[in-house]
Amino acid sequence: MSISILKLGTTGIKDSFKWYVREHSGEIAIIGIMVGIGIGVALLATGDISEAFAGRRR
Numbered sequence: 001m002s003i004s005i006l007k008l009g010t011t012g013i014k015d016s017f018k019w020y021v022r023e024h025s026g027e028i029a030i031i032g033i034m035v036g037i038g039i040g041v042a043l044l045a046t047g048d049i050s051e052a053f054a055g056r057r058r
Helices: 010-023 025-057
Strands: none
Touching: 010 025
16 A cells, blocks of 8 residues: 555645544543643652651651
């Protein structure tokens, strides 16, 4: 099969990506929010753990 049949040319990939983002923008936004919350919780937990270790050394 040629690249043009599979739509793997540069234009085909760009169009496919744009279509996917347009069709799934809601899910992408939800995942972004969840990742942001997860990173925030991880940063808070890391700070608490660091503080607990610093308290033990005193």
